[in-house]
Amino acid sequence: MSKQFFGTSINESSTINIKSAADVADVRGKAIKFDENGNAVVASTAGEVILGIALITTGDPDGKINTGDGVDIQIKDCGIAISGGTITAGAALAVDANGKLVTATDGDFVIGYALASAETDDFVSIQISKSFKASKA
Numbered sequence: 001m002s003k004q005f006f007g008t009s010i011n012e013s014s015t016i017n018i019k020s021a022a023d024v025a026d027v028r029g030k031a032i033k034f035d036e037n038g039n040a041v042v043a044s045t046a047g048e049v050i051l052g053i054a055l056i057t058t059g060d061p062d063g064k065i066n067t068g069d070g071v072d073i074q075i076k077d078c079g080i081a082i083s084g085g086t087i088t089a090g091a092a093l094a095v096d097a098n099g100k101l102v103t104a105t106d107g108d109f110v111i112g113y114a115l116a117s118a119e120t121d122d123f124v125s126i127q128i129s130k131s132f133k134a135s136k137a
Contacts, residue, residue, distance in 0.1 A: 014077045015055065017070040027054040028063035029082035029123055030099035031111060032073050040071040042099035047108035050095055052128065053081045076128050081111075083118040090114060092133055093126060101126065106135040 018032075021039035031043040031050040043050045052075035059065040084100030087093065093101040094108035101124070104110045110131045118124035 015072055015074050016052075017072050018051075020065050020067055020069045020071050023067055024059075024063075024065050026063035027058050027065050027071060028056045029080055030054050031081070031095040031101065032071060032099070040073065043095040044097055044099065045095075046097045046102075047094050047105070049109045050111055051075060053079050053111070053126070056080050056123065074128065078115065078125065078127050080123050081126050083120060083122050083124050085120050087114045087118045087124055089117045094133070104133045106133055108133045 018040040021035045021037065021041045024042055027042065032040050032052055032054050033043050033048065033050045035041045052073040055072040055074055058072045065071060081101045084096040084098060084102045087101070087103060091114045092104040092110045093112055093114055094104035094110055096102045101111065110133050112126045112128040115125040115127055
């Protein structure tokens with residue numbers, strides 16, 4: 001007797017939609033955090049804790065969003081982010097002060113790991129796996 005499967009075997013809750021607190025010229029692939037009111041804003045402090053990565057399909061065709069628009073945010077699993085510097089495949093990644101991902105340093109909040117190498121402002125595949133980068137000392 002053959003087995004029949006209904007539904008999906010993938011957890012579709014890995015993305016959420018949060019209202020934007022501000023206009024953003026291009027949100028695609030940028031790190032997103034909550035503001036004090038629970039709205040979405042682009043991360044603005046290097047190494048800070050973030051919620052996830054804005055999907056590259058968010059906003060208009062150029063990635064522009066306006067205050068109050070919904071921001072689609074990937075919070076786990078594999079995705080695409082924009083690099084803020086040279087990244088080597090396998091590197092632990094953290095956010096820079098512009099919401100882009102860079103190689104993590106000691107004490108940074110790690111959003112995940114690079115699945116490919118990238119240069120500045122490239123889109124790069126990442127595995128979202130949140131943690132803190134411990135000091136080696």
